[in-house]
Amino acid sequence: MSDSSWGAPPSAGQAGYWGPTAGGPAHSAPGAGPAGPAYDAPEAQQTRPMPVVPDAPVYGGGDQDDDRGAARLSGPLFRDETYQARELPAETQNPEPMPDVPQPAPAPQKKSAGRDLTAAIGVGVGLGVVIIASLFIVKAVFVGVIAVAVVVGLWELTSRLQERKGIKAPLVPLAVGGAAMVVAGYVRGAEGAWVAMALTALAALVWRMTEPPENYLKDVTAGLFAAFYVPFLATFVAMMLTADDGPWRVLTFLLLTVVSDTGAYAVGWRFGKHKLAPRISPGKTREGLLGAVLFAMVAGALCMQFLIEGGRWWQGLLLGLAVAASATLGDLGESMIKRDLGIKDMGTLLPGHGGIMDRLDSLLPTAPVVWLLMVIFVGSA
Numbered sequence: 001m002s003d004s005s006w007g008a009p010p011s012a013g014q015a016g017y018w019g020p021t022a023g024g025p026a027h028s029a030p031g032a033g034p035a036g037p038a039y040d041a042p043e044a045q046q047t048r049p050m051p052v053v054p055d056a057p058v059y060g061g062g063d064q065d066d067d068r069g070a071a072r073l074s075g076p077l078f079r080d081e082t083y084q085a086r087e088l089p090a091e092t093q094n095p096e097p098m099p100d101v102p103q104p105a106p107a108p109q110k111k112s113a114g115r116d117l118t119a120a121i122g123v124g125v126g127l128g129v130v131i132i133a134s135l136f137i138v139k140a141v142f143v144g145v146i147a148v149a150v151v152v153g154l155w156e157l158t159s160r161l162q163e164r165k166g167i168k169a170p171l172v173p174l175a176v177g178g179a180a181m182v183v184a185g186y187v188r189g190a191e192g193a194w195v196a197m198a199l200t201a202l203a204a205l206v207w208r209m210t211e212p213p214e215n216y217l218k219d220v221t222a223g224l225f226a227a228f229y230v231p232f233l234a235t236f237v238a239m240m241l242t243a244d245d246g247p248w249r250v251l252t253f254l255l256l257t258v259v260s261d262t263g264a265y266a267v268g269w270r271f272g273k274h275k276l277a278p279r280i281s282p283g284k285t286r287e288g289l290l291g292a293v294l295f296a297m298v299a300g301a302l303c304m305q306f307l308i309e310g311g312r313w314w315q316g317l318l319l320g321l322a323v324a325a326s327a328t329l330g331d332l333g334e335s336m337i338k339r340d341l342g343i344k345d346m347g348t349l350l351p352g353h354g355g356i357m358d359r360l361d362s363l364l365p366t367a368p369v370v371w372l373l374m375v376i377f378v379g380s381a
Contacts, residue, residue: 119351127350127359131254135247142250143186143238147179150231152356154178156347157226164341168215169223173203178231185235186242193235200227229364230357236367240374244381245309252303253370256323257362260296264328267291276328281335289328296320296327310378319373326369327362334361 134141154174161167177200184192204223208216240249268288276284300320304311334357338344347355374380 120353123350123353132251135241135250139241139246142241142247143182146234146238147182149356149360150178150182150234151175152349153230153360154226156349156355156357157230158222160341160343160346161222161226164343166215167222168208168211168219169226170204170207170219173200173207174223174227174231176200177203177227178234181227181231181235182238186238189239189242193232193239196235197227197232200231230360233364233367234360236371237363240367240371242380243374248307248309249370249374252300252307252319253323253367254363255303256296256299256320256370257327257366259299260292260320260324260327261331261362263295264288264292264324267294277332280332280339284328284332289324292324292328293321296324304377308374308378312377315373315377319370319377322369322373323366326366330362330365333365334358 131142131145134145155171158169158171158174161169177196181193181196181200184196188195201224204227205220208220208223237250237253240246240253243249264284265288268283268285268291271291272285272287274286275282276286276289297317297320300316300318300323301313302316304316304319305313334346338346345354346357349355350359353359
């Protein structure tokens, strides 16, 4: 073998290198190379007995070319012999979870009326002044106010029907017939109101014939509904006005309806928890209905005792109860229509209130109820 050949590794108990010993000439293993050190001096340092070192990870990852537990031919056993694996403290290896930091409680949300109350109050006061002034100065002026409200209400209703459902109710005959219906009720009473209603319905049927027949039945049906719902029911307000104490009857009718709505709102907003008709009007509660009844009955007793000639307080209690029921049903009916149309308000004419129809929803069905009970309690004169 040449001088560059590697010799066999020393066996256990032999000297750390091949060469002469203190006791005699050098010994060579069978087949070994020429006498002399098998390694150069620097490499011979690697043949010293190595201490037993436990396996430990070597910096640099698992792709280092090393044999664990065996001496390396060059360089130290570890890349950094001064490195020793340090065990982290137990509390660091298994950190205890941080205690939950108390979160600030969310600020309580204030109940909202859902409308601009400042604008609503301002508009309501303005309308009240117009109504009271026309009611007690000249009755005919108040009849004109009713007719204007009817025409605007019909315009809002028919416009929403066409926008949301594609129903073209004939507005012109409805508006003309509605105004005539109010005047006829004031002049001729219930008989005049019924005649005007029949003529308005006939005019709507004929007017719609000027257009193609598609959807004719749907359009005229909506027209008849609008004629009954808005002008015909409003005619009972004009008929109340014909009595000697007509302005006071109309004022009682308006006050009881407004007080009923106010009581329902105040009590429902403060104490309402149980829904009255969640599928129709989620905002209305049973507590609100009780508030409407209570407020309306008290107001009815006071109005019948002090405003209506020949009236009695117990009649006012019954009147207030009936007004609370009819006003609530009227409000729910209007909500049903608006839900079917997919709208919140019928219009935007009155800031804070919506449209005219949004203010007439409780008044319209209440008018015939108050008119009838007034006739029963104190007569029609």
